[in-house]
Amino acid sequence: MMSETNQSIEQIHGTALIEPNVPVVKMQEWLVTFILLSIPFLNIVMLFVWAFSKDINPNKANFAKASLILPCIIISVLMLMVLIFIVFSLVLYYM
Numbered sequence: 881m882m883s884e885t886n887q888s889i890e891q892i893h894g895t896a897l898i899e900p901n902v903p904v905v906k907m908q909e910w911l912v913t914f915i916l917l918s919i920p921f922l923n924i925v926m927l928f929v930w931a932f933s934k935d936i937n938p939n940k941a942n943f944a945k946a947s948l949i950l951p952c953i954i955i956s957v958l959m960l961m962v963l964i965f966i967v968f969s970l971v972l973y974y975m
Contacts, residue, residue, distance in 0.1 A: 905939050931945045
């Protein structure tokens with residue numbers, strides 16, 4: 881039954897599963913992770929280590945990748961909002 885499920889997932893996504901049986905990240909490891917992420921500058925370094933290291937649990941690697949991508953999205957949206965504000969301010973100033 882499990883192999884049928886994996887095959888159906890492969891057919892839907894078009895890719896083979898790399899590690900279908902990944903061990904669960906324990907609560908103690910998550911606590912250490914969050915403690916390390918609360919330390920300035922070390923948090924960014926550790927996110928890059930966890931995101932791009934091959935021997936890290938894929939669940940933790942995906943968490944690190946998402947934690948790196950989210951601030952980039954937020955900063956991009958904020959920069960767009962500031963740009964729109966500047967453009968509207970200049971348009972109103974020169975009217």
